[in-house]
Amino acid sequence: MKTIFHLDMDAFFVSVERILDPSLMGKPVIVGGDPNGRGIAAACSYETRKYGVQSGMPARTAYRLCPNALFIHGHGKEYGRYSKLVKKFLDGYFSVVQQASIDEFSLDFTGCETIYGDALSFAKRIQSEIFNLFKLPCSIGIASNKTLAKIASDFNKPMGVTYVPAGKEKEFLAPLPIEKIPGIGKKLLPLLRTRGFRIVSDIADTSPDYLAAILGKFGLDLWEKANGRGNDLVVVEHERKSISKETTFDTDLVDKAKIESILFDLTAKACQLLRDENFQSSTISIKLRYSDFVTITRAKTVKNTDDDKVVYDTAVDLFRKAYTRRVGVRLIGIHLSKLSSFGEQEVLFADENVIRKRMLRAVMKIRGKYGYNSIHIGKN
Ligand SMILES: [Mg+2]
Numbered sequence: 001m002k003t004i005f006h007l008d009m010d011a012f013f014v015s016v017e018r019i020l021d022p023s024l025m026g027k028p029v030i031v032g033g034d035p036n037g038r039g040i041a042a043a044c045s046y047e048t049r050k051y052g053v054q055s056g057m058p059a060r061t062a063y064r065l066c067p068n069a070l071f072i073h074g075h076g077k078e079y080g081r082y083s084k085l086v087k088k089f090l091d092g093y094f095s096v097v098q099q100a101s102i103d104e105f106s107l108d109f110t111g112c113e114t115i116y117g118d119a120l121s122f123a124k125r126i127q128s129e130i131f132n133l134f135k136l137p138c139s140i141g142i143a144s145n146k147t148l149a150k151i152a153s154d155f156n157k158p159m160g161v162t163y164v165p166a167g168k169e170k171e172f173l174a175p176l177p178i179e180k181i182p183g184i185g186k187k188l189l190p191l192l193r194t195r196g197f198r199i200v201s202d203i204a205d206t207s208p209d210y211l212a213a214i215l216g217k218f219g220l221d222l223w224e225k226a227n228g229r230g231n232d233l234v235v236v237e238h239e240r241k242s243i244s245k246e247t248t249f250d251t252d253l254v255d256k257a258k259i260e261s262i263l264f265d266l267t268a269k270a271c272q273l274l275r276d277e278n279f280q281s282s283t284i285s286i287k288l289r290y291s292d293f294v295t296i297t298r299a300k301t302v303k304n305t306d307d308d309k310v311v312y313d314t315a316v317d318l319f320r321k322a323y324t325r326r327v328g329v330r331l332i333g334i335h336l337s338k339l340s341s342f343g344e345q346e347v348l349f350a351d352e353n354v355i356r357k358r359m360l361r362a363v364m365k366i367r368g369k370y371g372y373n374s375i376h377i378g379k380n
Pocket residue numbers: 008009010011012103
């Protein structure tokens with residue numbers, strides 16, 4: 001059983017606008033659209049919600065419901081910047097951070113209790129750290145899968161932490177309105193309502209075959225969700241497909257030892273980047289350019305690794321085989337590709353050491369932040 005956190009920023013765009021202009025604090029604010037009726041209310045502050053304003057509704061409707069709201073055009077770049085700051089903060093604690101949207105993150109806490117303490121207290125701690133550091137409020141849901149954690153994060157907004165203990169999934173979901181399940185939107189909601197589905201237990205207690213008959217494969221998926229089951233795999237999105245480091249020399253080199261020592265430095269840098277971004281590579285390549293611009297690349301497939309020694313031994317071997325001409329070398333480079341994240345390998349090569357590896361990664365992160373002696377690992 002896993003322990004997944006879903007962290008969702010509260011009224012994120014509005015919160016960022018309030019950092020940029022503190023006079024908006026405590027006032028009804030709507031980001032996006034204008035009161036004349038154009039556009040969509042992309043985000044609305046909690047002060048507007050008691051009038052029935054919801055994010056995603058036409059600005060015209062929002063204005064009718066809450067005429068004293070302040071409409072703001074929005075600062076898209078700033079939202080992106082703050083989103084990155086929060087991501088970076090979370091990367092400091094969690095070995096696997098999956099960004100679900102600009103203001104939502106899935107985090108895998110499994111196996112971290114040993115270092116960070118119990119899930120609930122730790123969630124409260126990161127919530128207050130994010131608030132103190134960035135002045136950004138957020139809510140966190142904790143559950144055994146991603147969907148349920150997301151539903152839980154929405155349960156007690158703003159600044160809520162909701163924990164659904166393992167075994168209580170169905171019980172927690174049962175009384176909630178069906179639209180709390182992600183995927184039930186404007187189209188599906190009336191269809192399900194006319195068929196008598198009002199709260200989640202209505203779905204959970206019906207036959208999956210019936211749902212499959214009316215909704216196809218999505219019906220089965222919905223039934224699983226209503227019963228508290230779902231995907232629990234947190235994966236790092238692949239922004240990066242490969243890592244390269246190369247150097248062009250001021251003067252062409254013929255000294256093999258010198259070139260190899262430069263290759264060694266490049267390897268160390270590439271591997272550090274690999275580990276920082278939580279990847280391992282299974283294809284190691286080198287690039288060699290002679291002084292006459294003839295360029296050679298050589299690659300080798302290895303078992304997933306982020307180990308400098310494995311990467312360097314492979315790279316230097318490739319280099320020695322490739323460097324056959326008695327001509328000066330102008331450029332040497334290393335290229336790591338076929339990257340995969342820690343979370344994915346867990347599925348591909350599931351083994352009993354995964355939890356320990358995860359713990360060691362977390363320890364490494366703490367040491368990176370607070371020094372080697374900041375944490376000690378017990379013997380078991
Ligand atoms: Mg949000």
